[in-house]
Amino acid sequence: MDKIIEEQVYLQIKQAKTASRSLALLKRREKDAALTEIGRQLLLDQEAILAANEQDLLKAEQDRQPAAYLDRLRLTPERIQDLARSLHQLAEQTDPVGESIASWTRPNGLLIRQVRVPLGVIGMVYEARPNVTVDAAAIALKTGNAIVLRGSRSAQASNLALVDSIRKALALTGLPEEAVQYLAAPDHAVVDLLCTANGLIDVIIPRGGAALIQRVLQKSTVPVLETGVGNCHVYIDKTAEYSMAEAILLNAKTSRPGVCNAAESLLLHQDWPKQQQHDLLARLLSAGIELRACEKTRARHPELADRLIAAAPADWDTEYLGLTLAVGTVDSLEDALHHISLHGTGHSEAIVAEDAERAERFLSAVDAACVYHNASTRFTDGGEFGFGAEIGISTQKLHARGPMGLTALTTSKYIVSGSGQIR
Known part of the structure; x- marks a missing residue:
């Protein structure tokens, strides 16, 4: 220099x-x-x-x-x-x-x-x-x-x-x-x-x-x-109500896709009604979102398979900061928790569920700075938390965490x- x-x-x-x-x-x-x-x-x-x-x-x-x-x-x-x-x-x-x-x-x-x-x-x-x-x-x-x-x-x-x-x-x-x-x-x-x-x-x-x-x-x-970077997940539980799930996910992904609190991965419980899964995926596609889906998701929705890109291993760890979303189908709540533990960045994670006990299990088990029940990850923000301006969102555990x-x-x-x- x-x-x-x-x-x-x-x-x-x-x-x-x-x-x-x-x-x-x-x-x-x-x-x-x-x-x-x-x-x-x-x-x-x-x-x-x-x-x-x-x-x-x-x-x-x-x-x-x-x-x-x-x-x-x-x-x-x-x-x-x-x-x-x-x-x-x-x-x-x-x-x-x-x-x-x-x-x-x-x-x-x-x-x-x-x-x-x-x-x-x-x-x-x-x-x-x-x-x-x-x-x-x-x-x-x-x-x-x-x-x-x-x-x-x-x-x-x-x-x-x-x-x-x-x-x-x-x-x-x-x-x-x-x-x-x-x-x-x-x-x-x-x-x-x-x-x-x-x-x-x-x-x-x-x-x-x-x-x-x-x-x-x-x-x-x-x-x-x-x-930290925000590989944020929205998990749709089998007890989720459709209109709420759609509204939360669209907000989390599309309101401002280039920020760290935007959703980058969607996890669908396999027992959430298949028609609702189809409707949600179709709605995401109509919003211009590129979906990179696991094989199980593509197999469950053959009518959409040609519009669902096969997910590569790296997709589960990518912060896209754009209109791309990784989509996975999980067998259980525990599988969702395991997936997030492997691929989450400790930033913001959300569950959409009507069952309070299942939601509480998610909130207690997920290791992240901010964990949401029936709300968008986009609220991880100093202003939205009532702090005024924020200097960043910490994903570490010492001194400061979250906004x-x-x-x-x-x-x-x-x-x-x-x-x-x-x-």
Whole structure:
């Protein structure tokens, strides 16, 4: 890597570290004022932001990126309005910093309090979606953290325009602009520098495809808050009601197929009425969804066999991020659980069932961050959970799991008050 680029990266990280000390001392009203101003600035700068986004979209179209990719990349006036609205909602959320988690007094009179504090400096590595630039910066600021952002080259113009608006808003409200940094150098080694900046970066959050996440995990010497890919399943139990099953599955698959909480696999109980299975598969095909089905499914529906692509082993482990769905027929609830245990990514799994006991068995047995009964997997989202903006969806089990809202970007410290005690 060019020495000048390396020095610039470390300069930006060090500036973020310095700014984090000021952020940690801010009052809630100061942070909320900044969030509100960011929302206002995004609307004021909308024309410039959309023009920058158009550059990215044109390049992506020239590179023949798929429709789902373009959807993730695209900004519209409505999406910018949504970002501004989410910033206002985030400002209304309770500030977790300084919250007392627990307190107790020891027999020797020592008062011990555990309180929430910021993590410090967050490194964020992400792909395609420019909305993540705003969400990540906002949730970091709300929790008193500085953030160093590294987006993908495909969204470079959009990200730089958004960061420019964010930093203008920080300056207008008296907060340090250096609290939000964007690493724009094209060299991929920049990610490695970020992931090994021990003592400057407190945690790395990768958000994107499996290759990106694995690279960060393998390279990082800084703690990683791992977000995961979403090979999400919808299991239709033999007790499922048809209209509910159809509505849930269509929503989970088609409302926004290019996101991690979209369904990628459908499991059908063999005893769910055959006609209902046929109707559901036909409905999916009519919605333009490519179905990659197991041999049992194809054999049970010979009238659809020429429209059902034979599933390959890799299909059960693929996050399609588009209008493709793997379809399997299982003999029992236990078989569905076994299939999910082999192929699920610990993100979001759903059962559609009228039998409460069978549903409870599924909810208890599935090992995933979010498990649903009679609801779409698309609800795995910080906003839908009432957290305000989210910084990602964690599929790990330490510190944070599921949609990561404000408390996920805090740690704690113990404050011990005495009256002269010695040990």
